[in-house]
Amino acid sequence: MSALLYEKIHSLFRGLEKKSLPALCLELLSEQKKQWEGLRDGYESLKAIRERDIACNGFSVRLQHNPRRLRNSLAGTGEKGVSGQQCFLCLDHLPEGQKGILYRDEYLILPNPMPVFPSHFTVSHLDHRPQDITEPIDTFLHLMADFGPDWAVLYNGPKCGASAPDHLHFQAVPSGQMPIEAEIREEKRLALVTRIDEVVLYRLRNLGREVIVLEGYESAAMKGMFIRFLKALRNVLALDEEPMMNVAGFHNPKKWRLVIFPRRKHRPDAFFREGANRVVVSPGVIDMGGVIITPVTKDFDRLDATAVEGVYREVSLEREIVKRAIEMMVSAPS
Numbered sequence: 001m002s003a004l005l006y007e008k009i010h011s012l013f014r015g016l017e018k019k020s021l022p023a024l025c026l027e028l029l030s031e032q033k034k035q036w037e038g039l040r041d042g043y044e045s046l047k048a049i050r051e052r053d054i055a056c057n058g059f060s061v062r063l064q065h066n067p068r069r070l071r072n073s074l075a076g077t078g079e080k081g082v083s084g085q086q087c088f089l090c091l092d093h094l095p096e097g098q099k100g101i102l103y104r105d106e107y108l109i110l111p112n113p114m115p116v117f118p119s120h121f122t123v124s125h126l127d128h129r130p131q132d133i134t135e136p137i138d139t140f141l142h143l144m145a146d147f148g149p150d151w152a153v154l155y156n157g158p159k160c161g162a163s164a165p166d167h168l169h170f171q172a173v174p175s176g177q178m179p180i181e182a183e184i185r186e187e188k189r190l191a192l193v194t195r196i197d198e199v200v201l202y203r204l205r206n207l208g209r210e211v212i213v214l215e216g217y218e219s220a221a222m223k224g225m226f227i228r229f230l231k232a233l234r235n236v237l238a239l240d241e242e243p244m245m246n247v248a249g250f251h252n253p254k255k256w257r258l259v260i261f262p263r264r265k266h267r268p269d270a271f272f273r274e275g276a277n278r279v280v281v282s283p284g285v286i287d288m289g290g291v292i293i294t295p296v297t298k299d300f301d302r303l304d305a306t307a308v309e310g311v312y313r314e315v316s317l318e319r320e321i322v323k324r325a326i327e328m329m330v331s332a333p334s
Helices: 003-008 021-035 037-048 067-074 078-082 139-149 180-184 219-237 297-301 307-315 319-331
Strands: 009-013 049-053 060-065 101-105 107-111 121-125 153-154 169-173 189-198 199-204 210-216 247-250 255-262 291-293
Touching: 003 009, 003 049, 009 021, 021 037, 021 101, 021 107, 021 139, 049 307, 060 180, 060 297, 067 291, 078 107, 078 199, 101 291, 139 153, 139 169, 139 219, 139 255, 199 247, 199 319, 219 255, 219 291, 255 319
Parallel strands: 009 101, 060 291
Antiparallel strands: 049 060, 101 107, 107 121, 121 169, 153 169, 153 247, 189 199, 199 210, 210 255, 247 255
16 A cells, blocks of 8 residues: 555445444545535535426426536546646545545545535545446445445446546435436336346336436346446447446345436537527536536526426437347347
C-alpha cells in the first residue's frame, strides 16, 4: 500500500467487518463533514435546493434545482472531453481533506462533495482506467449486495453522464429517491420478454423512455444475462465499444435487480443552443431515474411535461433497436 493511499483511508471493508458497509459510509460522511470544508459546503447547499414534480404522460418526474451540480452537467465526455484536465478521482488529485473507505482492496468509497441526495458516495477505482462496466460488473453486483436494500448503486456510461469518463467509478445513494424505483414495482408496467438461466428480462411500459429490467437470484446468472444483453446491443449497433447506457442496481436479501436505460445520445439538442434558448439538462442515471437536475434557475422554472417527454424521447435508444437486440440475445446460444 502506497503512503498516499494510506493517508486517504478512513476505514476498510473486505466483507468480514462487524460493521456493515452502509454504517461505515455514514460514519465516514459524518466525520468528513466536520473535517473537510468542501464537503460541508456541498451538503449545506442541499438545504437551498428547490424541487417540484411534473406529471407527464403516464409517468412523473421530479425537477431539482441544484446549482452546485453545474460542473457535472457541463462535463465533457471521452478522451477529447477530458484532455488536459487533471482527473479529480485519482489519488494524487483528491482534495487534501478527503478520505474514503478502501473497498475490497480495489476501490475507494468517497463522499461526493456535490451531492444530489442527503447521502451520496462515489466508488472510485484506485487505478486510472476508462469508465466501462463490462469487466467490473462483478464488483457492481457485490456493491449492490454489500450496500443492501436501503441503497441504490449507480453507473453512468462514459458518453452519457459520467463526470469522469476516463476513470472507472460508480455511485451509491439511498434507495427510494428516484420515481423509477416505485414504477418498476407496478405490475401494469412490466412486460415479460424472456427468462434465461432463471433471470427474467422485462421491458417497462409507458415511461417515456426505454427501460430494461433484469431480475434474478444468483449473481453469476445476472452477470451472464447482463453481458449477453450488452453484447447483443453492441452487435445491433455495430459498435466495438460499450453501448451508451445508464444502470441502477438494487438488492434485497433474495434478489438482484438491474434497471438499464439504453441511450442513443448524451444530451438533447437544446443543451447546445445559445442564449436564452439553451437548456442545461445533461441526463445521467439519476435523471433517467426520474430526478432531473437543473442547475440553471430558468430551466427549473420553465421546464414542463412536454419538454421533459421530449428530452427522454431524444436521448433514449429507439424501441425498435432495443427490440432487435433482445431478439438477437434470445436466439444466440448461451
